[in-house]
Amino acid sequence: MEQKAHLPFSVFMMLAWRNLWRHKRRTIITLSSIAIGFGLTVFSIGMQDSGHNNMVDNAINMGDGHITIQHSEYLHSPANHRFLSDGKSLIESLINENINAQIAPRISLQILASTAHNAVGAAMQGIEIDNDPLRKLVEKKIIKGTWLSADKPRGVIIGDGMARKLKVKIGSKIVIIAGKKGGDSESQLARVQGIFRSGIDELDKFLILSPLDYASKYLIAEGGVEEKKPLTRIAIFLNDDKSMESWKNILSEKYDTQEVSVLDWEDMLPQLVQYIVIDDMGAYIMQFIILLVIVFGIINTVLMGVLERTREFGLLRALGMSKNYLVYMVLLETVLLSFLSVVIGWTVGGSVHLYVATYGIDFSAMIPEGTTFAGTFMDPIVYSELSGDRIFQLTIIVFVATLSSGIYPAIKASRIPPIEALKS
Amino acid sequence: MSILLKLKDIEKYYTQGEIQVHALRDINLDVAEGEFAALVGPSGSGKTTLLNIIGGLDVPSSGSIVLNGINLSDISSHDLSKFRLFQIGFIFQAYNLVPVLSALENVELVMVLQGRDKKERTERAKHYLDIVGLASMMDRRPSALSGGQQQRVAVARALAAGPKLVLADEPTANLDSENASALLDIMFKLAKEEQTTFLFSTHDPRVMDVAHRIITLSDGIIKNDEIHFQ
Numbered sequence: 001m002e003q004k005a006h007l008p009f010s011v012f013m014m015l016a017w018r019n020l021w022r023h024k025r026r027t028i029i030t031l032s033s034i035a036i037g038f039g040l041t042v043f044s045i046g047m048q049d050s051g052h053n054n055m056v057d058n059a060i061n062m063g064d065g066h067i068t069i070q071h072s073e074y075l076h077s078p079a080n081h082r083f084l085s086d087g088k089s090l091i092e093s094l095i096n097e098n099i100n101a102q103i104a105p106r107i108s109l110q111i112l113a114s115t116a117h118n119a120v121g122a123a124m125q126g127i128e129i130d131n132d133p134l135r136k137l138v139e140k141k142i143i144k145g146t147w148l149s150a151d152k153p154r155g156v157i158i159g160d161g162m163a164r165k166l167k168v169k170i171g172s173k174i175v176i177i178a179g180k181k182g183g184d185s186e187s188q189l190a191r192v193q194g195i196f197r198s199g200i201d202e203l204d205k206f207l208i209l210s211p212l213d214y215a216s217k218y219l220i221a222e223g224g225v226e227e228k229k230p231l232t233r234i235a236i237f238l239n240d241d242k243s244m245e246s247w248k249n250i251l252s253e254k255y256d257t258q259e260v261s262v263l264d265w266e267d268m269l270p271q272l273v274q275y276i277v278i279d280d281m282g283a284y285i286m287q288f289i290i291l292l293v294i295v296f297g298i299i300n301t302v303l304m305g306v307l308e309r310t311r312e313f314g315l316l317r318a319l320g321m322s323k324n325y326l327v328y329m330v331l332l333e334t335v336l337l338s339f340l341s342v343v344i345g346w347t348v349g350g351s352v353h354l355y356v357a358t359y360g361i362d363f364s365a366m367i368p369e370g371t372t373f374a375g376t377f378m379d380p381i382v383y384s385e386l387s388g389d390r391i392f393q394l395t396i397i398v399f400v401a402t403l404s405s406g407i408y409p410a411i412k413a414s415r416i417p418p419i420e421a422l423k424s
Numbered sequence: 425m426s427i428l429l430k431l432k433d434i435e436k437y438y439t440q441g442e443i444q445v446h447a448l449r450d451i452n453l454d455v456a457e458g459e460f461a462a463l464v465g466p467s468g469s470g471k472t473t474l475l476n477i478i479g480g481l482d483v484p485s486s487g488s489i490v491l492n493g494i495n496l497s498d499i500s501s502h503d504l505s506k507f508r509l510f511q512i513g514f515i516f517q518a519y520n521l522v523p524v525l526s527a528l529e530n531v532e533l534v535m536v537l538q539g540r541d542k543k544e545r546t547e548r549a550k551h552y553l554d555i556v557g558l559a560s561m562m563d564r565r566p567s568a569l570s571g572g573q574q575q576r577v578a579v580a581r582a583l584a585a586g587p588k589l590v591l592a593d594e595p596t597a598n599l600d601s602e603n604a605s606a607l608l609d610i611m612f613k614l615a616k617e618e619q620t621t622f623l624f625s626t627h628d629p630r631v632m633d634v635a636h637r638i639i640t641l642s643d644g645i646i647k648n649d650e651i652h653f654q
Contacts (some may be wrong), residue, residue, distance in 0.1 A: 311518075311520070315516070318479070319537070320505050320507075320537055321509075
């Protein structure tokens with residue numbers, strides 16, 4: 001056969017488009033159901049991603065940064081005597097790495113805070129009072145007194161829960177006792193300089209912030225050398241979240257030793273990672289169900305369209321249209337349906353996303369103040385977030401799912417024998 | 425005139441439930457180029473089956489069909505589609521137009537598949553629609569045309585593609601007498617002007633007045649084959 005059959009794309013498009021609108025009501029109902037399903041998926045993913053990002057951000061900011069360098073045994077067995085003995089060299093070396101980040105030296109101690117009225121177990125965090133990122137978060141929550149200052153080397157900030165328990169006010173004395181490796185203890189006097197209220201029980205009842213030099217006295221008592229600036233850890237707060245993996249690799253290669261570990265927030269907070277994974281799994285199952293509904297919606301519409309046109313397909317085959325052309329034509333109808341669904345779905349879901357991204361949804365009625373999840377907390381007002389990757393991923397998933405749902409009807413159309421079709 | 429279609433020893437069996445039906449028996453037939461031939465016979469005599477086999481829509485149980493020098497049993501299903509596209513025009517009993525296309529687009533459709541350029545196919549489609557008297561209705565979709573008008577569009581479509589052979593399966597069966605006569609006149613006129621070979625099945629006695637040749641089928645056998653007039 002030298003002569004070649006040929007059907008231009010424009011004709012395919014015209015036929016597919018007109019076929020799609022042959023039953024306007026059915027197509028509109030299908031499009032609406034797909035668009036609503038897709039819109040809901042966009043909204044739920046936006047909210048979920050936002051919630052997770054918020055929890056991770058809070059965990060990073062309230063915790064120990066994107067990357068933490070600490071004693072290799074501290075993660076699994078935290079104890080005051082497991083510290084970085086030469087914090088000074090380590091800090092200098094890290095500064096020379098030119099990391100686009102804030103580097104915060106910290107001393108974390110498990111202590112007993114004691115007054116004449118009471119004693120409570122607590123976590124003391126020694127920080128650089130001017131530069132540590134914690135200042136930004138805690139200073140605005142101070143309800144009495146002031147932030148730490150260099151002229152008050154024994155000043156500490158405590159939560160209002162602890163203040164109530166210890167029955168202290170601004171200027172009150174607290175004895176801070178830390179256990180030593182050999183069984184002895186080290187005690188130092190501190191004065192309450194500020195009282196904060198974050199609304200998070202774990203912080204308000206158990207956190208004490210002190211100047212780094214004050215906290216270092218306890219490490220020196222454990223054998224640390226003052227000139228070497230002993231530290232529990234160095235917290236690195238990257239300005240670009242996406243650089244975490246590469247910086248972790250670079251720093252691990254250089255600083256990971258038998259005594260020193262370079263960890264990222266995922267290593268530090270495995271329970272949070274697990275929570276996000278489980279939450280994502282639940283969401284994926286829901287999205288899969290929504291996708292199934294979408295796919296069956298399309299299969300129903302396209303297959304109905306094919307079965308109704310059996311005679312017409314027979315005619316087209318009799319006139320000389322090849323099986324392949326019939327497959328393309330039905331697939332193109334599905335592509336158009338998918339494309340319209342994705343566009344309308346994005347319009348619906350995207351509008352809701354934009355609104356929630358701007359104004360947020362207040363969940364404070366459902367999430368009481370101070371509720372923590374997996375070692376971190378979530379802000380009660382959630383603003384939807386969708387990354388470019390997510391937008392691409394969602395679009396491709398729906399497009400591929402809808403397109404693949406047209407394969408069966410297309411093949412069915414092509415297999416109709418023309419003679420049988422013409423009899424129908 | 426040279427032979428366009430040659431049927432040799434065509435047999436066709438099919439099963440209906442548990443019964444084997446012998447639809448065509450020992451069909452031997454030559455059709456010359458430019459003939460306007462009618463297949464007549466009662467219902468179930470095998471007219472449609474024979475037309476379907478000649479058109480490559482069905483395959484015989486045995487025997488051979490040579491159309492325009494090509495033995496249809498020697499070519500693949502894909503090539504058979506192409507063969508139909510370029511060599512055969514169909515006019516069916518029920519109007520069989522594509523409902524989402526206008527009259528003009530329906531006539532153009534086969535030429536689109538043939539790969540003719542837009543200008544040529546539009547000109548040809550308009551020309552044939554003019555011949556069948558539908559120039560003023562070329563933008564209408566089938567739902568806005570009467571049965572007779574739709575059948576005339578089907579005739580224009582079959583002719584516009586320039587086939588060697590037009591197969592028409594009871595083209596006047598669904599038409600009233602006025603429309604049926606008009607359609608037959610058009611088909612006859614076109615066959616004569618275009619030198620296109622027509623083979624059509626019919627019950628219509630009016631066909632006897634215009635057909636060159638009347639082939640009578642009964643129980644799948646050619647009972648009579650007479651040249652009516654030349």
